[in-house]
Amino acid sequence: MARKRSERKPKTFGEAVGFRHIFESETTDFFLGFILLALSIYMIIAMVSFFSTGPADQSTLENMRPGEWLNNTHVFTNTCGSAGALLSYYLISVNFGLPAFLIPAFIILVGLKLMHVIEVNLWKWFLCLTIVMVWLSVTFSKFLTPIMGDSIFNPGGQHGAFVVEHLENVVGAPGLTAVLLIVAVSFLTYLTSETITVIRKAMNPLKYVTKKVKFTVTNRNVDGNEEENTSNDGYQVDDTVSAATNKETDNINIDDVTPTNSGNVVDLTDMSQFTPKPAQAPIAVEPHVTNAEQVSQEKIDSVVVKNGEEEKASSGQVGEHYDLSTPINPWEPFVHYKFPSCDLLKKYSSRPVIDMEEIKANNARIVEVLNSFGVQISKINATVGPTVTLYEITPAEGVRISKIRGLEADIALSLAALGIRIIAPIPGKGTIGIEVPNKNPQIVSMESVLNTKKFQTTKMALPMALGKTITNEVFMVDLAKLPHLLVAGATGQGKSVGLNAIITSLLYKKHPNELKFVLVDPKKVEFSIYNKIAPHYMAALPENEDEPIITDVQRVVRTLNSLCKLMDHRYDLLKRAGVKKITEYNEKFINHQLSLTDGHEYMPYIVVIIDEFGDLIMTAGKEIELPIARIAQLARAVGIHMIIATQRPTTKIITGNIKANFPGRMAFRVASQIDSRTILDRTGADQLVGKGDMLFLSGGDPVRVQCAFIDTPEIEAVNDFIADQPGPLDPMELPEPDDPNASSGEPGVSGADVRSLDPYFDEAAKAIVLTQQGSTSMIQRRFSIGYNRAGRLMDQLQKAGIVGEAQGSKPREVLIADENSLAQRLQQIHNG
Numbered sequence: 001m002a003r004k005r006s007e008r009k010p011k012t013f014g015e016a017v018g019f020r021h022i023f024e025s026e027t028t029d030f031f032l033g034f035i036l037l038a039l040s041i042y043m044i045i046a047m048v049s050f051f052s053t054g055p056a057d058q059s060t061l062e063n064m065r066p067g068e069w070l071n072n073t074h075v076f077t078n079t080c081g082s083a084g085a086l087l088s089y090y091l092i093s094v095n096f097g098l099p100a101f102l103i104p105a106f107i108i109l110v111g112l113k114l115m116h117v118i119e120v121n122l123w124k125w126f127l128c129l130t131i132v133m134v135w136l137s138v139t140f141s142k143f144l145t146p147i148m149g150d151s152i153f154n155p156g157g158q159h160g161a162f163v164v165e166h167l168e169n170v171v172g173a174p175g176l177t178a179v180l181l182i183v184a185v186s187f188l189t190y191l192t193s194e195t196i197t198v199i200r201k202a203m204n205p206l207k208y209v210t211k212k213v214k215f216t217v218t219n220r221n222v223d224g225n226e227e228e229n230t231s232n233d234g235y236q237v238d239d240t241v242s243a244a245t246n247k248e249t250d251n252i253n254i255d256d257v258t259p260t261n262s263g264n265v266v267d268l269t270d271m272s273q274f275t276p277k278p279a280q281a282p283i284a285v286e287p288h289v290t291n292a293e294q295v296s297q298e299k300i301d302s303v304v305v306k307n308g309e310e311e312k313a314s315s316g317q318v319g320e321h322y323d324l325s326t327p328i329n330p331w332e333p334f335v336h337y338k339f340p341s342c343d344l345l346k347k348y349s350s351r352p353v354i355d356m357e358e359i360k361a362n363n364a365r366i367v368e369v370l371n372s373f374g375v376q377i378s379k380i381n382a383t384v385g386p387t388v389t390l391y392e393i394t395p396a397e398g399v400r401i402s403k404i405r406g407l408e409a410d411i412a413l414s415l416a417a418l419g420i421r422i423i424a425p426i427p428g429k430g431t432i433g434i435e436v437p438n439k440n441p442q443i444v445s446m447e448s449v450l451n452t453k454k455f456q457t458t459k460m461a462l463p464m465a466l467g468k469t470i471t472n473e474v475f476m477v478d479l480a481k482l483p484h485l486l487v488a489g490a491t492g493q494g495k496s497v498g499l500n501a502i503i504t505s506l507l508y509k510k511h512p513n514e515l516k517f518v519l520v521d522p523k524k525v526e527f528s529i530y531n532k533i534a535p536h537y538m539a540a541l542p543e544n545e546d547e548p549i550i551t552d553v554q555r556v557v558r559t560l561n562s563l564c565k566l567m568d569h570r571y572d573l574l575k576r577a578g579v580k581k582i583t584e585y586n587e588k589f590i591n592h593q594l595s596l597t598d599g600h601e602y603m604p605y606i607v608v609i610i611d612e613f614g615d616l617i618m619t620a621g622k623e624i625e626l627p628i629a630r631i632a633q634l635a636r637a638v639g640i641h642m643i644i645a646t647q648r649p650t651t652k653i654i655t656g657n658i659k660a661n662f663p664g665r666m667a668f669r670v671a672s673q674i675d676s677r678t679i680l681d682r683t684g685a686d687q688l689v690g691k692g693d694m695l696f697l698s699g700g701d702p703v704r705v706q707c708a709f710i711d712t713p714e715i716e717a718v719n720d721f722i723a724d725q726p727g728p729l730d731p732m733e734l735p736e737p738d739d740p741n742a743s744s745g746e747p748g749v750s751g752a753d754v755r756s757l758d759p760y761f762d763e764a765a766k767a768i769v770l771t772q773q774g775s776t777s778m779i780q781r782r783f784s785i786g787y788n789r790a791g792r793l794m795d796q797l798q799k800a801g802i803v804g805e806a807q808g809s810k811p812r813e814v815l816i817a818d819e820n821s822l823a824q825r826l827q828q829i830h831n832g
Contacts, residue, residue, distance in 0.1 A: 026116070033114030040104040040111065043091075046084030047101060050092055053077040055152050057085045097157030099136035102129045116349060131187055138163045139180055327590045330602050331511050334726045340508060344717040345447035345710070353442065354384050362415055362436055366391060369414045373407055375399055381431075385470035386706045387441035387693055392431040401425060404432055421687045427701050435470070435704060437689045444468045444692070446501060446710040450508055461583070462515075462605060462641065465505040466498070466666075466696065467707040475696070475705045479506075479607065479643075482664035482698060483636040486654065487645035488679040489668025494692035494707050495645055496526055498666065499609060500715060501708045502643065503530070506607065507718060512536040512727045513604060518559060518734075520610040522619075524551045527611065529715050532723040539606055539732040542792075548731045553619045556610075560627035561737035563608065563640060567631060569735065569791070570638035573600060576809060582639035599777045599787055604732070605639040613646040614653040625655065632661035649679040665697040668707075733788040736795055758793050760785070762826055765802050769822045774803035774812030800829055 050057075056077045070082065078085035091100040106129050112118045141156025141164045154161045167176045188195040329335060359382050370377060376396035383390040395404065401424045412420040415436060423433035449455065449465045454474050461480035469475050479485065479502075489495040506515060516539040521527040527549050530538075540548035541555075541562055550556050570582075577594055579585045582603050585594075594600040608631070610616065616624045632642055644662070646653055649670060667685035670676050676685035680697050688694065692707035758764075760783050767782055768774050774797075780790040794812070797803045802825065804813035816822050 029114045030116070033111040033117075036107050036111035036114065040107040042080060042084070043087060043104040043107070044101070046078060046080035047088040047092060047104070049079035049084065050088035053079070053085070054089070054093070057089070058152055061085060061089045092157060093153040095157050095159050096133055096137045097140055097153065097155045097160055099133040099140065100157065102133045102136075105129070119347070119349070128187075128191075131183075134159075135180065135183055135187070138167075138176075142176060142180070328592065328602075330513050330586070330590060332513075334512060334728075337511060337725045337727060339511075340718045340721045342447050342451040344721060345450065345714050346445060347447050348443045348445040348709075353440065355438075355440065358439055359384070359389065362389070363391065365414045366393070366411060366434060369407065369411050370404070373403075373410070375403060375407070383470055384438070385472060386438075386444050386468055387689065387691075388435050388437055388470055388704060388706070390470045391434045391436060392426065392429070393434065394431050401432065421684060421704075437693075441689075441691070441706075444706045444708050446504060446708045446714065449474050449501075449708045450505065455505070455509075458509075462607065463505060463509050464502045465708065466501060467692065467694075467705045469703060469705055475703065477664070477696070477698065479641050479664075480605070480639075483641050484632050484662045485641075485643040485664040485666060486658070486662040486679065487643060487666045487668075488649035488654070488670065488675070488685075489647060489694070490670050491647050493668040493670075493688075493690045494694065495647065495668050496611070497692060497709060498668070498694065498707045499526075499611065499643070499645060500710050503609070504710055504715065504718060507533075507537070507722065510605070513602065515605050515607065516732045518563065518606060518608040519549045520556050520559075520608070520616070521549055521551055522553070522612045522615045527609075529712065530719060532719045534731050535729055536722055536725070536727040539734055541734050541736070545731055545733075553616060553624075556616060557620060557623045557627070558737050559734065560624065560631070562734040563606070563635070564627050564630055565735045565737055566606075567635045567638055567640055569787075570603060570640075571634075572809065573603075574638065576600075581637045597777060597781060599780065601787060603639055605641070608640065608642045610642070610644040613644040614648040614650075617653050625657065629657050629661060632658070649675045651678055654678055663699060665702075666694055667697070667702075668692075668694045733786065735788050736792045738795075757796060757829075758789070760793060761796060764793050765797060765800075765822060765826065766819070768797065768803060768814055769816050769819060772814050774814050778811075801825065 053076075057075075060075050076082045076085045078088065080087075091103060092098070096103075106126060109118075109120055109125055110122060113120055113122060137156040137160035139156070139160075141154055141160030144155040145161075148155050156164070164176065167179065171179065185195065185199070331337065363380060363382065367377065367380065370393075376399060377393050378396050379394040381392045383392065393404070395401075405422055405424045408420065408422045411422075411434065420437075421435045423435070425431065426433045444467050446465075449467060452474050455463065455465050455476065458476065460476065460478035462478060464477045464479050466475050466477065487495060487498060489498075503517070515537065517530075517537050518539050519527040519530060531549060534540075534548040538548040540550075541559060544550060544555060544559070550559055574580065574582075574585055576598065577585050577588055577600065579588060582605070586603055588594050589600060589602050610628075628642065628644070631640060635641070642662075644658075649667075665679055667676065667679045667688075669688040669690045670679065670685045673683045673686050676683050679685060680695060680702060682702070684695055684702060692709060694705055694707050695702040696705050697703075760779075764779050764783065767779070771778070774794070776787070776790045776794050779785070779793055780787055783790075785793075794803065794806075798805065798812070802814070802816055802822070804815055806812060816825060
């Protein structure tokens with residue numbers, strides 16, 4: 001039986017001649033934009049020439065005879081001839097006056113847009129420039145006409161003069177001024193909410209100035225007498241401002257925190273729940289005495305004492321009173337930290353390019369190959385992505401999927417393309433997918449991924465914006481839910497760029513108090529670019545504070561053991577708080593449900609990123625694998641997450657223990673199917689095209705993603721911006737890991753340990769012996785130090801034989817009974 005021949009649809013006249021191809025060509029757009037650019041320049045020259053030649057051409061233009069516009073007798077003196085004289089006359093004199101110059105300005109924007117020089121929203125610019133031109137026409141006609149009375153044209157044109165005349169007849173001159181002011185304020189408020197702030201400052205400048213002054217109340221009561229500094233206005237003002245306050249005031253500008261609606265600024269964590277509500281009425285502030293403590297600016301703006309007798313305190317309590325109804329702001333004391341904007345990132349053209357000729361040719365070849373092997377299809381659709389096009393095939397009834405899957409090599413041979421992958425079937429659809437790389441792939445910039453509503457409004461705890469899928473959708477994953485990620489790929493396939501994209505997306509979304517990194521870089525050059533932001537975003541052992549990015553294998557082992565100790569400590573805090581995970585714990589801490597005296601503190605997320613994991617395994621082996629496996633198994637609930645990357649995904653490096661605890665997989669192109677099966681448990685990564693093309697797997701089927709590209713200058717710009725923001729002075733301290741080689745004999749401290757003893761060692765030992773209470777929280781409170789340092793102090797005291805081993809949440813046993821015994825013990829320690 002002969003096959004039924006498919007009927008071809010007749011071509012339209014435009015398709016046959018080629019008009020459609022001409023007008024959809026990028027070359028046509030470029031030349032059309034160039035023509036508009038030249039036309040706008042011609043218009044500007046003609047309109048500028050009108051200021052000097054207008055009086056001479058005025059009479060001719062107003063009483064022009066037929067054929068006179070040809071300028072055969074050279075009656076027009078405009079630089080651009082009769083056409084320029086007519087154009088400038090009708091735009092400036094007849095219509096809008098001086099604001100008519102915005103018309104060629106808009107034409108310049110259109111030309112540059114068509115030439116692909118800039119990317120702008122033409123409709124938005126058209127609307128805004130139209131409003132500005134009409135408003136300026138009326139304003140110039142109203143206010144500049146008396147100044148330019150001897151000019152041959154109205155500064156606002158006949159349009160402005162007409163509007164002014166009729167509006168003044170209706171509402172008068174004051175009403176016209178009010179209308180112009182209302183329109184201007186409304187338009188500027190539409191553009192940016194900064195307008196409201198500026199107006200408020202202009203209407204009450206005194207309040208703005210006083211808000212920028214920080215005050216410190218000090219206890220001046222010496223021998224019952226108090227010195228007072230009386231200002232010229234009759235008030236007694238405490239003029240002593242501490243050096244720390246001056247320094248903070250110099251570095252922090254209140255204006256820097258004003259919110260904006262700029263499209264390029266990344267909207268960060270919603271802080272509305274931490275912002276105190278404005279007071280409805282002025283509150284009288286009573287004088288308050290503290291011991292040189294700085295009073296928060298949120299409590300008072302100034303401290304002014306009224307002349308006369310001191311008021312008596314209403315109660316005998318001297319300590320400062322805190323309002324527990326207001327949640328703790330986890331960003332304190334760096335509430336003025338500003339997140340980087342997308343302007344720091346390079347912009348590439350994100351306009352989707354669809355080559356219909358390529359798609360039709362691939363479509364025909366796929367159908368031809370399938371037909372030649374007897375595979376009938378009923379429908380085929382194409383979805384064009386940045387680097388790959390997905391052809392969805394609906395097979396005819398009775399066709400086996402395995403038959404199509406077996407033709408993968410034949411289809412690749414027919415299309416003469418690398419990286420062809422067959423998805424049979426596509427999950428959730430009754431179709432078979434054939435992924436074919438595009439001849440002209442697009443660059444997916446980091447700016448195009450971060451500058452999207454999906455990223456800016458996400459509620460993910462640790463959002464990783466990785467790139468775009470085949471359907472050009474931004475692909476994002478929450479690291480807190482993964483909770484650990486394994487990255488693999490051959491050299492030069494985009495693995496390092498992918499890690500930089502992960503770090504950058506987290507930097508754009510998380511405050512330094514909410515996130516800390518532990519970066520391990522055996523190659524010593526991949527992560528060195530992040531040294532500038534180490535005080536803000538890094539966590540390290542005290543010995544690594546000078547080089548927080550770890551490059552030495554032994555330091556890696558100590559750091560991983562330190563993270564295990566921190567993990568155990570955090571679990572103890574969660575147990576005492578009666579919660580199961582870090583989000584519940586931090587919520588309780590913010591709402592004053594946990595006591596600071598019990599060692600509770602806000603827990604930031606910690607992301608551990610290890611590059612070249614294979615090199616570490618070859619060097620240290622089990623010393624590295626065991627703490628990683630322990631962290632991967634247990635650390636999810638306490639906010640510690642790991643990302644490890646390797647270019648050799650073999651079973652000796654990615655062991656079964658590692659794979660079992662790293663459910664998230666990110667595979668770039670690898671050399672063989674064996675490597676693909678090691679990382680993904682299936683083939684596919686060996687068929688990628690490279691240059692950021694990757695497969696992401698998280699429990700279900702892998703998703704093909706084009707990784708976002710971020711270059712070194714962009715990373716440096718982001719890091720420089722963050723380094724200039726207020727933040728911590730040193731990296732977050734990790735607890736000292738337990739020494740596995742410690743001797744089990746008589747406790748003592750070696751000579752090397754004596755040199756590394758904490759400065760508070762002797763004082764802490766005396767305090768513990770006097771109180772007979774071996775508590776870390778007691779040391780923390782008495783010496784005003786952090787928990788990590790107090791924990792190291794307690795470990796040193798235990799090693800010196802002053803206190804016993806830890807007993808869970810109970811205080812340690814004190815092994816020395818009196819001060820004399822302690823003095824002898826301290827002398828032995830210091831004498832070695």
